[in-house]
Amino acid sequence: MSRNISFLYNRFLLMSAFALTLAGCEAPLPPDEGPSKVQIVATTSMIADTAREIGGDAVHVDALMGPGIDPHLYKASAGDVERLGKADIVLYTGLHLEAGMATVFDNMPKGDRQVVAVTKDIPKDMLIPVEGFEGNYDPHVWMDPDLWKPVAETIAETIIKKAPDKEKAIRTNLDYFLGSLRMLDSNIEIALKDIPKEKRIIITAHDAFSYFGKAYNMEVRGLQGVSTASEAGAMDVQALATLIAERKIPAIFVESSVPQRNIEALQEAVKAKGFKVRIGRPLYSDSVGDYGTAQASYIGMLRFNAGIIAEELTPEPAK
Secondary structure (H helix, E strand, O other), X not given: OOHHHHHHXXXXXXXXXXXXXXXXXXXXXXXXXXXXXXXXXXXXXXXHHHHHHHHHHHEEEEEOOOOOOOOOOOOOOXXXXXXXXXXXXXXXXXXXXXXXXXHHHHHOOOOOOEEEEOOOOOOHHHOOEOOOOOOOEOOOXXXXXXXXXXXXXXXXXXXXXXXXXXXXXXXXXXXXXXXXXXXXXXXXHHHHOOOOHHHOEEEEOOOOOHHHHHHOOOEEEEOOOXXXXXXXXXXXXXXXXXXHHHHOOOEEEEEOOOOOHHHXXXXXXXXXXXXXXXXXXXXXXXXXXXXXXXXXXXXXXXXXXXXXXXXXXXXXXXX
């Protein structure tokens, strides 16, 4: 990494960390269990982190899928079903992200338990349709902080129904969280502004970044489509390799929850066309990072991704 790019990236991280601290959204500490807390089970780490930030002391949140777990391929274990059965609230993404858990949700006795798809209040015209699957939408809405606002509001209203005596605190937490999303959006814009138009393309193992690309004016290409359950064909690899070589895209990206082999195959295909493309540092797509890292929160994850994309795609200044 050049000194100039390192400085740009480090400045962005410092600015974002300061904004995050002001908004009160540090990486979450392990939740404190207590009998008076609302017991929440969330499918993904992004939902779990958001529920902790908004619920605060009123909730205990358990995530079924930890860092590095691919929700597209996840199937509930017997232990998961038991945890779901003990929850007051079950939060899942919806939009067919957790397809392997659909039967579990359908067969779960509801009673007083709330089972909520957190994307249910996002206007349909803001969602990206999946080509070839009429009526289905790209589920990776967390990649756009603006789309995560109605998700946060849905989570807050769901918790308030179970803890009406904590409504004031929950709404205060929600306001802080929404404010932090606005700051995050602004910081991402600043981080990406120096990437030239012809280099503003994110190429990853699977197409998880379409909402990010739409929000920040970047082209997005994924080898495997919106689900990691699909396979990349030889024609897909060759078409992308040609694009990379012709436009001299400096970097392609692997994701923390997706095996690296397909991206390595793409790198070799580009090399065969006479251009050398590097594999950038891993991005976080379907889960947050390990506990104790800057990427361990939803906001930290997006902040980290933006910094890496800027670092890898911004050219070094001419000497």
